[in-house]
């Protein structure tokens with residue numbers, strides 16, 4: 001469960017988010033809102049990447065007082081990821097494997113799932129945009145994250161990539177141990193839609209439509 005209390009975020013004295021209280025259980029959430037409404041700011045705050053006022057708890061672990069523990073269980077995949085281009089995909093997967101205490105087999109499964117085998121040992125400078133996106137998704141799923149945040153999850157993915165991602169999200173959701181927050185201006189894939197609940201960002205706050 002993710003719990004947000006008394007969240008405020010200012011940029012240069014301008015209030016962009018003011019969320020008195022929000023609690024969401026594990027499952028799939030689709031975050032929607034107009035351009036500039038604050039979606040990315042909120043996702044980055046929840047991922048522990050931006051300072052904020054208030055308190056955030058993931059399964060009772062506080063982002064403020066136990067940031068390392070909180071981040072151990074939180075994955076963030078950027079809309080347009082970029083990595084040092086002199087590294088290989090495998091360098092990053094191995095690094096995440098040790099931080100996340102994952103197994104070599106976990107890496108192999110994700111390489112297979114996202115079809116990374118042909119290029120995972122090449123330098124990232126040789127990757128296309130979609131290849132980098134697939135690597136970023138594999139990194140987000142590595143280990144046992146309890147919260148997976150995917151900003152513009154589907155952009156630049158080919159149909160096979162989208163299919164693999166949807167399958168993985170649905171599998172993880174079946175065991176009820178993961179909370180997904182996805183943003184997508186292009187709409188959500190029809191395979192995820194029946195399971196997704198809506199989080200709407202508007203007027204500096206977030207509302208959860210329990211009936212969606």
Ligand SMILES: Nc1ncnc2c1ncn2[C@@H]1O[C@H](COP(=O)(O)OP(=O)(O)OP(=O)(O)O)[C@@H](O)[C@H]1O
Pocket residue numbers: 011012016033034035036037038039040041042
């Ligand atoms: N680094 C920053 N400095 C100052 N203002 C910012 C900064 N980042 C975002 N903002 C402002 O905060 C507000 C929310 O921006 P944010 O990027 O979170 O919106 P968004 O809903 O993700 O937008 P989009 O759908 O266009 O990606 C906007 O008014 C934006 O101008």
